[in-house]
Amino acid sequence: MANLKDLAKGKELFSGGHRACAGCGAAIIARQVIMAAGPNTVVANATGCLEVVSTIFPYTAWEVPFVHSAFENAGATISGVEALYKSWVRQGKYNKKVNFIAFGGDGGTYDIGLQSLSGALERGHNILYVCYNNEAYMNTGCQRSGATPKGADTTTAPVGKVKKGKEQYRKDLTGIIVAHKIPYVAQSIVGNWRDLTGKVEKALSMEGPKFINVFQPCRLGWAYEPELTCEMGRMAADTCAWPLYEVVNGQYKITYKPKEKKPVAEWLKLQGRFRHLFKPENKPLLDDIQAAIDKNWEELLKKEV
Amino acid sequence: MAKLNTVARTGNEAMAEAMRQINPDVVAAYPITPATEIVQIFAGYVADGVVDTEFVAVESEHSAMSACIGAAAAGGRVMTGTSSQGLALMAEMLYIAAGLRLPIVLADVNRALSSPINIHCDHSDTMMVKDAGWVQIFSENAQEAYDNMVQAVRIAEMSKLPVVVTTDGFIISHGMEKIEILDDAEVKKFVGLYKPENYLLNFDRPITIGALDLQDYYFEHKRQQIEAMRKSKPVILDVAGDYKNLSGRSYGLFEKYKLDDADCAIVAMGSTAGTTKVVVDGLREKGLKAGLLKPRVFRPFPAEEIADALKDVKAIAVMDRSDSMNANDGPVSLEVKAALYDKGLNKTIINYVYGLGGREIRLDEIEGVYKNLFDSIKGKKFDKVNYLGVRE
Numbered sequence: 211m212a213n214l215k216d217l218a219k220g221k222e223l224f225s226g227g228h229r230a231c232a233g234c235g236a237a238i239i240a241r242q243v244i245m246a247a248g249p250n251t252v253v254a255n256a257t258g259c260l261e262v263v264s265t266i267f268p269y270t271a272w273e274v275p276f277v278h279s280a281f282e283n284a285g286a287t288i289s290g291v292e293a294l295y296k297s298w299v300r301q302g303k304y305n306k307k308v309n310f311i312a313f314g315g316d317g318g319t320y321d322i323g324l325q326s327l328s329g330a331l332e333r334g335h336n337i338l339y340v341c342y343n344n345e346a347y348m349n350t351g352c353q354r355s356g357a358t359p360k361g362a363d364t365t366t367a368p369v370g371k372v373k374k375g376k377e378q379y380r381k382d383l384t385g386i387i388v389a390h391k392i393p394y395v396a397q398s399i400v401g402n403w404r405d406l407t408g409k410v411e412k413a414l415s416m417e418g419p420k421f422i423n424v425f426q427p428c429r430l431g432w433a434y435e436p437e438l439t440c441e442m443g444r445m446a447a448d449t450c451a452w453p454l455y456e457v458v459n460g461q462y463k464i465t466y467k468p469k470e471k472k473p474v475a476e477w478l479k480l481q482g483r484f485r486h487l488f489k490p491e492n493k494p495l496l497d498d499i500q501a502a503i504d505k506n507w508e509e510l511l512k513k514e515v
Numbered sequence: 516m517a518k519l520n521t522v523a524r525t526g527n528e529a530m531a532e533a534m535r536q537i538n539p540d541v542v543a544a545y546p547i548t549p550a551t552e553i554v555q556i557f558a559g560y561v562a563d564g565v566v567d568t569e570f571v572a573v574e575s576e577h578s579a580m581s582a583c584i585g586a587a588a589a590g591g592r593v594m595t596g597t598s599s600q601g602l603a604l605m606a607e608m609l610y611i612a613a614g615l616r617l618p619i620v621l622a623d624v625n626r627a628l629s630s631p632i633n634i635h636c637d638h639s640d641t642m643m644v645k646d647a648g649w650v651q652i653f654s655e656n657a658q659e660a661y662d663n664m665v666q667a668v669r670i671a672e673m674s675k676l677p678v679v680v681t682t683d684g685f686i687i688s689h690g691m692e693k694i695e696i697l698d699d700a701e702v703k704k705f706v707g708l709y710k711p712e713n714y715l716l717n718f719d720r721p722i723t724i725g726a727l728d729l730q731d732y733y734f735e736h737k738r739q740q741i742e743a744m745r746k747s748k749p750v751i752l753d754v755a756g757d758y759k760n761l762s763g764r765s766y767g768l769f770e771k772y773k774l775d776d777a778d779c780a781i782v783a784m785g786s787t788a789g790t791t792k793v794v795v796d797g798l799r800e801k802g803l804k805a806g807l808l809k810p811r812v813f814r815p816f817p818a819e820e821i822a823d824a825l826k827d828v829k830a831i832a833v834m835d836r837s838d839s840m841n842a843n844d845g846p847v848s849l850e851v852k853a854a855l856y857d858k859g860l861n862k863t864i865i866n867y868v869y870g871l872g873g874r875e876i877r878l879d880e881i882e883g884v885y886k887n888l889f890d891s892i893k894g895k896k897f898d899k900v901n902y903l904g905v906r907e
Contacts, residue, residue, distance in 0.1 A: 252715050254585060261725075267732050270723035275715040277588045278725035279581060279611045286578035289571055290543060290585025290593075291715055297540040297569035297591065304716065326581065329574030 211408050217245050221273065228271040230263040233436025235400040235426035235443065236342045237263070240271075240313065243340055246407035247414055249274060251309040254288040256318030257281035259349045260342060282322040285330035285339060288312040292335045309414050310336065316343040316357035319423075320383050331390040331419040338413050338420040341383070344428035352431040352483075356381045359451075360502070361495050363483045364431075374486060374495055379502060387421045388457050394420040396456035396465075400427055401443030405454055405465060412456075425452040433482025445477040450507040455514075462513040471507070474500050517761050519695040526687035529657040529694055530596065530622045530680070531556035533664035535566055536702035539620075540591035543571035543582035548634045549684040550598035550624035557596075576601035580608035580619075587617035588724045590714030592668065594619070598684060599626035602640045606647065609677070613648025614740060615724060618671035618678070618709075621649070622664065625785065625836070626684040627872040635873020636684035638785065639837035641813075642846045648740055650678040650747055651814040653784045655770075657682070657692040659811075662764060665697070668706045669754045674747035676740075683786040685873065697762060705761060744815045751812055768817035770809040771824055773799060777806025779888035780825060782851055783834040784810050787869075787876055791834075794881045805885050810847070818854035825855065830863040830888040836870045844900055863891045869903035880904055 223244040230237040236259050244251060255261040255278045264271040265278065279287050288310050298304035312330075314323050319341040327339060346364050347353040354367040360379045363369045367376040387395050393416045398406045406424060413420035427442035429435070434442060446452035447466055451474050454466035475496060478484040487496045524532060531553050534542070542561075544554035561570040571586075573579045579595050587593040597605060602623055612619050625641055627633040641651060650670060654660040660682045667678040682688050697705070713722050728736055748768065755766040770788070773795050774780055783791050788809035798805040808824055810817070825831060833852075835845025843849055848866035855862055867884060870876045880903055887897055 250718060252589070262727055265723050265726040267726040267728045270726060272723050273721060275718065275721045276723040276725075277585060277715055279584045279588075279615070280607060283578060283581035283608070286543075286573060286581035287585040289573070289578075290541065290582030290587075291589040292585075293541045293543065293569040293571045293582065294586040294589040294591035294593075295716060297567060298716070300569070301540075301567045306716075306718065308716070325574060326578050329578055332574070333571065 211411055212246065214403065217407060220245060221249065223249060223273040225271045225273060228264045229266060230259070231430055231436070233429040233439045234263070235344065235428060235439050236260045238400050238439070239340065239342045239406070239424050239426055240264070242403055242406050243311065243410050244274060246410035247309045247311060250307060251311055252291050254278070254284050254291060254312040256284035256314035256323055258315035258318050260313055260315065262349060281318055283326045284312040284314045284318055284323055285327035288337050289330045289333065289335045292337055309338065312337060312339045314339070314341055315349070316341060316345060316355045317347045319343070320356040320381060328390065331387065331392050331421070334418055336417055338410070338422065341423045342426045343423055344426040344431060345380070346431050348428050348431045357383065359499070361484060361487055361499055363486065369486045374492060384423045391460065392419040392421065393417070393459055394456065396422045397425065397452065397454055398422055399425045399443035399447050399452060399454060401440035402447070409456060431483065434480050438480065442480065445472070448472045449474045449477045449503065451477060451503055453507060453510055455510060461515060462510070464510060464514050474503050516763050517697055517701045519697065519762065521693060521695050523691055524657055524661070524694050525689050525691050526657040526660045526682040527552035527624070527689065528556060529661040530664055530682070532696060533661050534594055535560045536697070536699050537594070537665065537668055537706055538566050538703070539568055539594045541569050541571065541583070541586035541593045542595060543573050543579045543586065544595045545573050545576045545579045545597065545601060547576070547598045547601040549626060549688045550596050550601070550622065552688070553596040553622050576604040577608060580605040580612060583619045584608060584612050584615065584617060587612070587619050588615065588714065589716050590711040592709040594621070596622035598624040599628055599640045603628060603643060606644055609644050609647040609649060612677045616675040616740065616743065618675055620664070620667045620671050621677065621679045623679050623681045624684045624688045625681050633872040634684070636686050637836045637871045637873065641679065641681050642837045645814055645846065648676065648744065649814065650674065650676050650744070650751070650812065652678065652680045652812055653810065654680060654682045654687065655786060655788045655809065657687055657690065658694040660687060661694055661696060662758065662762065662766065665702055665705060666754045666758050666766070670747065670751055672709055673750045673754070674743055676743055676747055681785070686786040695762070701761060705757070748815050748817065766811060768812045768820055769824070770811060772807040772809065774806035774808055774824060776804055778804040778829045778892065779885055780806045780808055780828045781832045781834060781881065781884060782808045782810065782847065784813065784847065785836065787834055787836065790876060790878060791881050794878055794885065798882070798885055803885070803889065816850050818850065818857065821851060822854040822858040822860060825862070826858065826860055828862065830891045832865045832867055832884045832888055835866060835868045838868045838871070865891065865897050866900045867903045868900060874904050876904060
């Protein structure tokens with residue numbers, strides 16, 4: 211596995227000067243993933259923050275070949291690129307080794323693009339799909355998604371006089387992907403470069419479909435101070451709100467076990483989207499959220515062999 | 516001229532045969548009646564190893580066109596096939612394929628759009644996406660379907676535009692006909708090797724495809740695309756010229772059938788043009804000057820050329836196998852009328868919407884249309900839009 215010095219020596223493949231917000235976690239993910247993958251990589255990107263901030267014509271932040279076509283189809287688009295590659299290799303027209311990576315936000319991955327992703331995984335393309343999961347539709351202004359956690363304030367499940375933000379728990383997309391029985395599935399975070407780049411390298415060393423769900427703090431949608439992005443990611447892992455694990459050929463392995471599992475409230479209270487949870491009358495909701503995190507963590511521990 | 520092989524093929528078989536001979540790098544497709552056979556037969560070719568194609572059996576038509584876009588952007592020669600709801604589900608991606616200037620070729624078997632759900636022929640699917648930026652080529656029969664597919668590859672790659680070749684659901688797609696096909700080697704030579712200019716798999720020149728294009732560039736890029744569509748007209752004719760040298764069969768932007776001295780003309784696309792030719796022959800035997808204009812290329816619409824071809828006709832009936840739901844006319848009629856207006860030609864034009872959902876169009880109905888045209892010359896008035904063969 212490459213160390214930080216090696217990674218830093220390589221050519222910058224996701225250049226600065228893009229239009230992401232100060233403290234944007236998505237840009238950190240893109241940079242670190244491509245850094246780990248190297249220059250022989252084709253990127254497909256679903257419509258969303260990452261595509262919008264990195265490719266405003268006539269500029270591009272991408273030093274590797276990049277294609278964006280629509281919102282719900284990064285899985286199918288990268289399938290097509292990889293299919294052409296396979297065809298050319300079989301015809302003897304091409305012999306370079308190439309990585310195929312798709313990026314989608316939680317909107318493009320959990321929701322509108324789930325079918326396209328599922329199809330691509332089932333067909334067995336040699337691709338890595340990276341979800342930069344900021345837990346809402348941030349590109350359009352923080353609307354709820356299937357990845358939004360219970361109790362979060364979003365613009366389509368807002369906190370009002372009666373409602374207390376999103377009423378449902380998020381779906382377990384990583385679990386859904388594991389059910390596809392693909393070679394490699396993992397969860398990672400912004401704020402632990404070694405975890406993310408290591409998982410990317412490991413994924414790319416394997417044949418077939420791979421998926422990494424990267425938890426991405428969004429300073430605008432989550433409403434926290436921009437310099438806290440990496441800390442927000444690490445705290446998600448420390449509270450087990452976003453456990454770090456990988457599933458290699460069906461075998462679960464927790465890649466980070468906090469020495470002391472912190473109460474989720476410590477992390478929630480730093481975010482504007484959960485501000486209302488700290489009113490005394492919302493204590494039961496806060497307790498529910500903690501209980502759900504505890505249950506998920508216990509279940510995960512049991513899955514590890 | 517090359518050697519021709521006479522074979523019996525349905526429209527779907529003819530299109531699949533053309534695809535085998537073209538041997539594209541990637542086919543990504545999803546089955547839908549009545550186009551299923553095209554990709555099913557092609558999957559058989561892949562299974563037998565007679566093509567080099569990577570076949571991507573996607574989970575929807577939206578993904579079919581998305582994967583085609585990925586493969587074409589990566590630098591490949593790419594094809595697919597669909598119909599009706601499948602084309603509608605692709606609609607978003609059809610616009611994107613065209614805007615990205617990717618030379619994808621699509622075989623579309625014309626079928627009615629839901630609802631009510633129906634699996635039979637009309638042109639509402641293809642008309643729904645007429646402004647998506649695809650060159651649209653209609654076929655009258657299985658022979659034309661085959662010939663159009665072979666030509667479409669070169670038209671697409673020379674124009675940097677996607678091309679859709681259509682047949683009529685069941686009427687052509689499932690009707691067995693005697694057709695003449697070229698030897699594999701001749702088709703291979705005709706379509707040649709595809710050399711993309713910029714493509715994803717070229718790491719010597721990494722490019723960004725599908726960038727965000729805001730107020731200061733979008734319009735220029737669309738303008739270039741529109742210009743490419745205009746310039747595809749001579750490309751279509753050039754390719755047709757080369758194809759005539761090879762096959763002996765001639766194609767243009769449209770076909771004139773006994774039109775030059777005609778008093779009355781029908782404008783009809785697809786299989787109905789064939790039916791109309793039989794009626795024209797019968798009327799000609801009776802000494803009536805009936806003619807037909809069959810648009811082959813609906814996009815780019817050959818407005819000036821069609822107006823010129825119709826300039827000496829006294830009355831025209833435009834047959835629309837789809838409806839525009841209370842636009843001025845059906846889509847074909849709107850185009851023809853506007854074309855004549857631009858030439859300052861004020862002629863009697865009667866629009867007939869017919870054959871929706873596969874409703875049969877009979878010889879006597881078409882004969883009735885000609886009768887109305889001849890009556891209109893004598894001063895009889897008709898409604899602007901008429902619905903032919905419907906119970907009212």
